[in-house]
Amino acid sequence: MNLDHVFVCGHPALDFAATLRARRTARFEMFVTPERLNAWYLDCGLVDTITPGNEQDVVEARAVREAVYRLVTDRRLGEPFDRQALAVLNGAARKAPVTPQLTLTGRHNEATPGQALATVARKAVDLLSGPDVPLMKECGNPECTRVYIDRSRGMRRQWCGMDSCGNKIKAAAYRARKKAPSAASA
Template sequence: MHAFPCGTLALDFVGTLRARRDPEPREMLADGPALDAWFVEAGVIGEAPAAGRTELERAIELREAIYDCALARLQGHGLPSAAVGVLNRWAGSAPVRLMLDDASTRREGSAANGLATVARNAVELFGGDDAALLRECGRPGCTQVYVDRSRGGRREWCSMRTCGNRVKAAQFRARHRDAPASASA
């Protein structure tokens, strides 16, 4: 259901609003159960925390603050103070608890603990060296922001399996569609 191509928890969380510049972006966090599913699929919390409307509203506020910071970094601007305030408030909250069971770990917590964990990841990202590696996906329509850790820093897409494959397939179709027309000219 959810995608995780970005290289960080915080940016994958931003990706829960797809095609954000479209007239009707695709909201992946439509309700509390969708937020619960994201936490579990992302490995933030082991069991769905039963998020409600309030937690969903807070999650969307945090997501948009993370995006505002990412956009500012992409554009070479300073971080917006309102967004930084939201990140710092959440990052100062208690994160998900890690528990050891025999030879494995278990992650426990509420939706608020999950949001604190995401916020801490965002603070580390925007305050660290990886902030210089932020890129936006090169596929038209995709607004996913990712960390480009590729050798040479030349990654173009949030994910080769999705956006990269779509761009390359479209280029291939265009070349083959145009080839007969140019051969007969």
């Protein structure tokens, strides 16, 4: 699997939770180094510059990510929030977030990995307590565990993204349909 960050979930907290891919099968970890974690913060647009991180930043980010995923799953399934996950998320959200600065060239967000993580945690709190909760769906690809915001007409979207999962499923279904008639005639 490639290490490109994918932002198809419609919310930064959901994209953050999706950095552990294929949770039910292969479990592919995106946050393997402090540099990969910082790259995610930069690529998602949360910060413009970020100070170098360390292994502890990765450990904390993974813990918050897993808490976010658990709480999103609880909310999506209509279950009570897991208390330990709540404590982890709220603890991270209490810390100092990214603070935007106005410069001669415009807005600039410079942060530490801890500030970036606090900002993600706050975004997760907003999501889980806001109006988009009923729009959260899990991808229809059985190998994918991304949760996304479905803003499609009639809420009929089935996949986290066409490029990442939709095309794979549609192509597999097409191949299966093409194969079926030849197998039936044999």
